[in-house]
Structures are given as C-alpha cells and as structure tokens.
Amino acid sequence: MQIGTVKINGHAALAPMAGVADRAMRLICVEFGAAYVVGEMVSSKGLCHGDKKSAELLTLDDAERPAAIQLFGDNPEIMARAATIAMQYKPDIIDINMGCPAPKITGNSSGCALMRSPSLCFDIVSTVSRAVNVPVTAKIRKGFDSNTVNAVEVALACQEGGAAAVTVHGRTRDQMYAPPVDWDIIRKVKESLRIPVIGNGDVNSAKEAARLYELTGCDLIMVGRGALGAPWIFSQIEEYLANGTLLPDPPVPKRMQILLSQVTLAAGLKGERVALLESRRHAAYYMRGLPGAAALRAKAVQIKTLDDLKALCNEVCKLLK
Template identity: 60%
Template sequence: MQIGTVTLAGGAALAPMAGVADRAFRELCRSFGAVYTVGEMVSARGLVQGSPKSEELLVMGPGERPGAVQLFGDDPEVLARAVPVAMKYQPQVIDLNMGCPAPKIAGNRAGAALMKDPELASRIIRAVKEASPVPVTVKFRKGWDENSVNAVDFARMAQESGADAIALHGRTRAQMYAPPADWEIIRQVKEAVSIPVIGNGDVDSPRSAKEMLEATGCDLVMVGRGALGRPWLFGQIAAYLRDGTVLPDPPMEERMEVMLRQVSLMAAYKGEKIAFREARKHCGWYITGIRGAAALRRQAGTVSSLEDVKALAREAVRLSRALLENTENSSGAGRGA
C-alpha cells in the first residue's frame, strides 16, 4: 500500500502506544515483520517550546523505516511549527493524533476531542500538510460517543483537508478500550474515501488480521495491545496473509531471549534506571499464558537489573518445562491405562 509517496509491504503495522511502543519495542516488532510503525504521541507544543523530553520521543532507529512520528495538539499554528522540529528526526510520515481519549489530552481540545470540532481538525490537517515535506496521516476513532458517531464524515473531512491516509480505531472515545471494536464503521469509512485506510481495533492473531481485512476492505491492519509481549505476532500475521501458513508461537526459551533483547535495547536507549522500571510491565506481558505463574508475575513486577530479567527468564523456562513434563507424564499414564 501507498501513503503518498511511501510504499509499505503487505503485513501488519504496529499501533502507536505511548509509554509502551518505544523505540526498542518498535525495532523489535520490525525485526519480526511489522511493516510500519508509528511513534508514541508527542506534544507539538512541547516540541515548539524545545522540551528535550518531547524530542527524545521522536528518535527513530534505522530498522523502523519507513515509519511515522505522531504529533498531538489543538493549535494549527503550533502544530505547523512543530513539523520542522519533527523533521530533524527524518520520519517518512507525520501522523496526527485525533483519537486519544485520555482526559489530559482530550480534556484540552486535542486527541479525540477534535472529533467534536471537525472544523478545527481540518485547519490542523491543512496547516500540517502545508508545513510538511512528507505525507500526513490522521488517526482517529469512531466518534466521541455512541450519540455522536461521525467517523465517516470525519474521514471525508480529513481527505478533503489533504490527509494522505487515515487510521481508524473502531471505538468511541467513551468506550476507551472496552471491547468490542466496531469493524463495520471501518468498512463504511473505507467505502467513503479514496485515500488508504488503516484498520485498527482488536486484531490480536493472524486469523483476526485476515478477518478484519476481509470484513472492512481496509488497506492495512494495525495491531496494538495484541503485540505486547509477542512481537513475533507480526511474522505470524505476514505468513498467514501471504499463503495461509500458520507459524507456531516460539518456544519459551526463544520468547525469553526476545524479552531479554527488548530489555537490553531499552537500557541502551533510555538508561537503566528508566528502562528497568518500564520493563516490568513488558516482562509481565512476556510471561502471560504460563499457567500457575502468580509468583513469576510478582517477580516480573520487581525487576531492576538485567540479572533480574535473566533470573526471571530462567524461572519461566523452568516452570514451562515442568508443566510440559507434567502434561506428558499424565497423558502417557492415560495411554497406558
């Protein structure tokens, strides 16, 4: 698919996730086959005011190209002025956040609140489009709430204002992240516009990726929470979409190696202090699904060094081996009886 002049391969994209989909996770997802990544949302005002914290979020690794940075804000002029700052980091696409439900963002007219003010949203898209040397995309939701579903009109407005593609999360702001996502609205939006549509919401497996593509006709699926602790999901989705190949989940040893790789990258990119604090939730996601792992989860919640993460990995491998042996013994006994 094409976003303006940018060509993307077939497969799935990683959704932007503030505080989670950082450079380390994005690079890992790309190495497993994610075809496109969008950075964590960055305050346009922060960039214009020279905030180093905001700028740090714009750093992209060489492995995550073509990729996008995402800006949020409520002032067309400020957003336009943020574009040259963002361009220092050479993104291939600038994405505009018009879907964030967090009160801190949507309570200040930005994020999903822009869905209640399409005229302001249009001025923002036009201003950024004019300032940007690269394609501009917009990510938004189904609407503010069930009484004000306006994704189709909003999509048309985005297209008329110059957006090169849109990403639609099939939930209202009021719904936050509660299931289910509405894929029918994605189908309606796809039918209403000629620019590419990226579908998002509740894709967490190769099968659901294919189902979304078929049910909505969208050009690309975007995966958020389903990829947490499972970056290999992107390779599984790409293989399934290509020719129906079902790739198994990697064995526990390999999963733990991936976890260690992610945490090591995090430490290299943001320093150990921040990295290990943030790594706790990621470690928790990597060990999800190991039965009877309450103690393991507690252990994941306290890691504060690479040694701790290695110990967690060893324990996860030991526990899953023990479970496997138990299962094999009991099924062996069953066959003998």
C-alpha cells in the same frame, strides 16, 4: 500499499502506544515483519517549548523505517510548528492523534476531542500538510461518543485537508478500550474515501487480521495490544495471509530470549535504570498466559537490573521444564 509517496511492504503496522511502543519495541516488531511503525505520541506544545523529554520519543532508527512521528494538540499553527521541528528527526510520515481518549489529553481539547469539530480536523491536517514535505495522516476513532459517531465525516475532512491516509480505531472515546470493537465503521470509512484506510482495533491473531481485511476492504491493518509481549504476531500475520499457514507462538525459552533482547536494546537506548523499570510491564506481557503468571508478575515488579530480568527469565524456563 502506499501512504502518499511512502511504500509499505507488508500487511500489518504497529500502532502507536505511549509508554510501551518505544524504539526498542518497534525495532523488535520490525524484525518480525511489522511493515510500518508509529512512534509514541508527542505533545505539539511541549515540542514548541523545547521540552527535552520529547527527543527520545522523536528519535527514529533507520532500521525501523518507514516510521511516523505522531503529534497531539489542538492548535493548527502550533501543530504545524511542532511538525516542522519534528522534521529534524526525519520521519517518513507525520501522524495526527485524533483518537486518544485519556482525560488529560481530551480535557485539553486534543486527541479524540478533535473529532467534535471536523472543521478543526480539516484545519489541522491542511496547516500541517503545508508545513512539511512528507505525507500527513490522521488516526481517528469511531466518534467521540455513541451519540456522535462521525468517523466518516472526520475522515472526509482529513482527506479534504490533504491527509495521505486515515487510521480508524473502531471504538468511541467513551468506550476507551472496552469491547465491542466496531469493524463495520472501518468499512464505511473505506467506502467513503479515495485515500488509503488503515483498520485498527482488536487484531490479536493472524486470523483476525485476515478477517479485518476481508470485512472492511481496508488497505492496511494496525496492531496495538496484540503485539505487546508478542512481536511475532507480525510474522504470523504475513505467513497466514501469504500461505494460509498458522505459525505457532515461539516456545517459552525463545520468548524469554526475545524479551531480553528487547530490554537490552532499550537499556542501550534510554539507560538501564529507565529501561529496567519499564521492563516490568513488558515482562508481564511476555509472561501472560504462562502457568503461575500471577506469581511471575509479582516478581516482575521487583526487577531493577538486567541481571534481575535474566534471573526471572531463567526461572520461567526452569518452571516449564
């Protein structure tokens, strides 16, 4: 499929996940076959005010392309200015966050709060599209709440504003991340739009990926939490869609090796102190479901150095012998 002029070679994209899907995680997912990745959301206001923290969030590695930078905000002109600044980092695509449910974001009329005003969604997409020369996309939810399910209307407004694709997460804002996910809303959006639709929500296995394609007719699927501690989900999806073969998860020692590579990469990119603090969360994801996982997680929260992480990974491998 193609998003505007950007060709996507593969069937599953990595969802933007603030605080977890950093450059290291994205690069590992791409190694396993993620066809497209979206960076952690960046504040349009922060970017326009020269916020230094944004630089690491905005930096894209050539090896992770095609990649999008995602912006959040509620003011079309500020969003457009932020998009122009973000262009220094050479994103292939600019994505607009219209789905974040966090009160900190929606309280500032951003993220999913934008869905309460389809005309503002139109204004933001059209103003940003005029400001940059890469495709602009939007990531929306089913609606703001169960009384205002308007994904089709908002997606149409984005399309009219010039969006090159729309991602739909099949949950309302008040559901946050709780079940059930509604894939049927993705089908309805797909049937209403000319531009590609990316389906998102609760794809945690290759079979679920196939089912989301089948039920919705979407053009691409996007995986978020299913890739946490399991970047190999992308190769499983590709293999299953191509040949119907279900690849097993890698054996535990291999999983620990992948965790170590991801954290070592992150340490090189953002420094050992920050990367190792963040590795506690990643370690817990990679150790999910292992016997004694609760005790391992308790140890993971003590990790301070790469050596601590290596020791924990060795312990996991020994425990399973």
